[in-house]
Amino acid sequence: MEKENIKDILQKAGKKDITPQEEDKVRLWLLQLHQQEPSTLSEEQIKEAGRHIWTRLQQPQPTIDPVVRRLWSRWVAAVAMVCCIAAGALYYFNMSDNTPLESVYGGDVTPGKTGATLTLADGTQIHIDDAQSGDLAEQFGVKISKDADGQIIYEINDKEAHAIGYNTLTTTRGEQTKVRLPDGTLVFLNALSSLRYPTSFADNTERTVSLSGEGYFQVTKAYQDIAGKKQVQTFVVETNQQKVRVLGTRFNINAFNPDLIVTTLEEGAVLVSSTEATQRLRPGEQVHNNGQQMILGQANMDEVLGWKDGNFIFMGVGIHTVMEQVSRWYDVDVVYNSQQIGGLFYVNISRDKNLSEILSVLEKTSGIRFKIEGRRVIVGT
Amino acid sequence: MKTPPDIDDKELLSRMCAGDHLAFQEIYQRYHELLYIFAYRKLKDEVEARDVVHDVFAWLLEKGASLSINSTLSSYLYKSVLNKIFDIFRKKDTFQRYVDRGEYYIDVDSKETDYLIREKDVRALIDNEIAAMPPRMREVYELKYRQHLTHEEIAQQLGISPETVKTHIKHATKHLKDKLGLVVFIVYLLN
Numbered sequence: 001m002e003k004e005n006i007k008d009i010l011q012k013a014g015k016k017d018i019t020p021q022e023e024d025k026v027r028l029w030l031l032q033l034h035q036q037e038p039s040t041l042s043e044e045q046i047k048e049a050g051r052h053i054w055t056r057l058q059q060p061q062p063t064i065d066p067v068v069r070r071l072w073s074r075w076v077a078a079v080a081m082v083c084c085i086a087a088g089a090l091y092y093f094n095m096s097d098n099t100p101l102e103s104v105y106g107g108d109v110t111p112g113k114t115g116a117t118l119t120l121a122d123g124t125q126i127h128i129d130d131a132q133s134g135d136l137a138e139q140f141g142v143k144i145s146k147d148a149d150g151q152i153i154y155e156i157n158d159k160e161a162h163a164i165g166y167n168t169l170t171t172t173r174g175e176q177t178k179v180r181l182p183d184g185t186l187v188f189l190n191a192l193s194s195l196r197y198p199t200s201f202a203d204n205t206e207r208t209v210s211l212s213g214e215g216y217f218q219v220t221k222a223y224q225d226i227a228g229k230k231q232v233q234t235f236v237v238e239t240n241q242q243k244v245r246v247l248g249t250r251f252n253i254n255a256f257n258p259d260l261i262v263t264t265l266e267e268g269a270v271l272v273s274s275t276e277a278t279q280r281l282r283p284g285e286q287v288h289n290n291g292q293q294m295i296l297g298q299a300n301m302d303e304v305l306g307w308k309d310g311n312f313i314f315m316g317v318g319i320h321t322v323m324e325q326v327s328r329w330y331d332v333d334v335v336y337n338s339q340q341i342g343g344l345f346y347v348n349i350s351r352d353k354n355l356s357e358i359l360s361v362l363e364k365t366s367g368i369r370f371k372i373e374g375r376r377v378i379v380g381t
Numbered sequence: 382m383k384t385p386p387d388i389d390d391k392e393l394l395s396r397m398c399a400g401d402h403l404a405f406q407e408i409y410q411r412y413h414e415l416l417y418i419f420a421y422r423k424l425k426d427e428v429e430a431r432d433v434v435h436d437v438f439a440w441l442l443e444k445g446a447s448l449s450i451n452s453t454l455s456s457y458l459y460k461s462v463l464n465k466i467f468d469i470f471r472k473k474d475t476f477q478r479y480v481d482r483g484e485y486y487i488d489v490d491s492k493e494t495d496y497l498i499r500e501k502d503v504r505a506l507i508d509n510e511i512a513a514m515p516p517r518m519r520e521v522y523e524l525k526y527r528q529h530l531t532h533e534e535i536a537q538q539l540g541i542s543p544e545t546v547k548t549h550i551k552h553a554t555k556h557l558k559d560k561l562g563l564v565v566f567i568v569y570l571l572n
Contacts, residue, residue: 002488002489003486003487003488003489004486004487004489005485005486006485006486006487007480007485010476010477010479010480010485011476011477011480013470013471013476014470014471014474014476014477023467025487026467026476027463027464027467028487028489029485029487030423030463030466030467030470031463031506032487032488033422033423033479033484034422034423034425035422035509036509037422038513039418039421039422039513039514041417041418041421041513041515042515043514043515045427046414046417046418046514046515047414049417049427049430049431049434050413050414050417052431053413053417053431053434053435053438054409054413056435056439057409057435057438057439057442
């Protein structure tokens with residue numbers, strides 16, 4: 001390949017007095033500049049820039065026709081200048097809260113803990129937590145024990161085998177629980193969630209429970225005698241707009257956003273169905289159901305199941321997703337100080353930590369700053 | 382009616398000129414990453430690169446209906462970005478810095494002094510930008526971009542009929558949806 005020395009042209013290029021032919025040479029030089037160098041940009045940097053540009057494109061562009069601009073007289077410009085100053089002052093005073101946020105962690109917030117409220121078929125409510133005496137709960141058919149890991153687990157006893165009625169187990173913000181249903185199925189219930197289940201599964205051909213929020217299920221296989229034949233009793237989880245049917249398996253359902261339910265299968269096989277579609281999942285797969293369609297894909301198991309093992313695991317999610325989970329676990333409200341807080345988080349941290357520890361990890365991995373004010377977290381840049 | 386992701390650049394451009402905002406959005410989807418990487422390599426500055434890409438798309442958005450573009454969409458976009466970079470270099474007299482460092486040679490393909498005229502050259506640029514993407518992003522993008530060649534173009538390249546190409550693409554797309562469904566969906570949600 002032939003090389004051409006365009007030193008003189010480049011030196012002139014800054015001053016604009018070059019011919020169109022010379023300009024083309026400069027363009028060619030620009031085109032070849034660093035062209036073979038590897039780009040050092042990360043995927044996140046590229047995507048972040050993309051989001052930033054798109055956001056800006058959505059805002060109305062100030063357009064001034066050059067002809068009109070020429071007609072502007074001095075006084076119009078002067079008036080405009082006064083307006084600008086006024087607007088600037090207004091902007092300054094309105095936005096004075098928006099000055100760079102200093103992280104303040106006064107009055108730290110402790111993490112959520114094991115606990116839930118059980119609402120019995122007759123309306124009686126019992127709040128069960130670590131401190132609760134085992135006997136009291138047991139009167140209502142709930143046995144509190146520790147599992148192999150030393151974690152508290154509630155077992156629902158199937159004492160009155162044929163009683164009809166539904167119990168509801170509810171967690172508030174900052175509560176999480178583990179429950180073993182009468183058939184041996186283990187359910188982990190995340191914060192701000194609820195599970196409605198029958199006091200007995202014995203008489204039904206299917207074992208049906210309803211979930212709101214998020215739950216992880218380890219379903220045991222159950223059989224039933226029907227006309228002398230042993231038949232598998234399907235376990236069904238109903239959420240707002242879908243049903244998950246299973247035989248025996250482990251899976252997670254996140255229905256915090258009722259318009260986008262995410263079902264993830266760890267082991268076994270499940271059938272996810274809505275009025276619109278049905279999708280069979282294989283282990284490791286995840287389906288997003290937005291009410292109209294089901295979108296199948298591979299799941300990041302650690303990220304999906306982190307909560308049940310007591311961790312926050314984020315593998316590339318935005319600040320809003322992170323703060324939604326934080327808000328539910330620490331029972332705090334989140335206020336955003338700026339509309340343009342971008343960036344993806346890659347974090348793995350225990351949910352046992354105080355809020356300030358979580359926030360400082362998030363700060364270290366981003367340009368975001370947090371301020372704790374009572375039960376409110378202010379997020380800014 | 383075809384949805385934007387299935388449309389080729391040419392039709393996309395004419396739809397955008399007719400005021401179809403979805404078409405504009407699709408053009409943005411297709412090219413912003415490529416152009417950003419391209420601009421960043423020249424400018425070595427994230428903010429400047431961002432501004433350049435913004436300005437080009439803002440221009441497109443504003444002038445959409447009145448634009449008459451003689452070249453292909455991709456060539457037009459690359460040229461616009463290049464001109465913006467030219468302006469920045471001029472303003473900051475970056476040229477002099479390179480002259481001082483002795484970087485003032487151009488490779489001249491004896492016949493082709495004009496730049497970015499041939500579709501082949503633009504394709505080479507695009508391939509270059511794709512190659513510079515982080516691996517996972519590259520994989521997704523390659524598949525995405527392949528879908529946007531016109532069926533005629535692919536047919537010519539492969540020496541088969543456009544109909545055969547269409548069938549191939551249908552299969553490939555289905556396969557792609559099965560394989561990458563979630564990734565594409567999430568990319569769609571994020572954007």
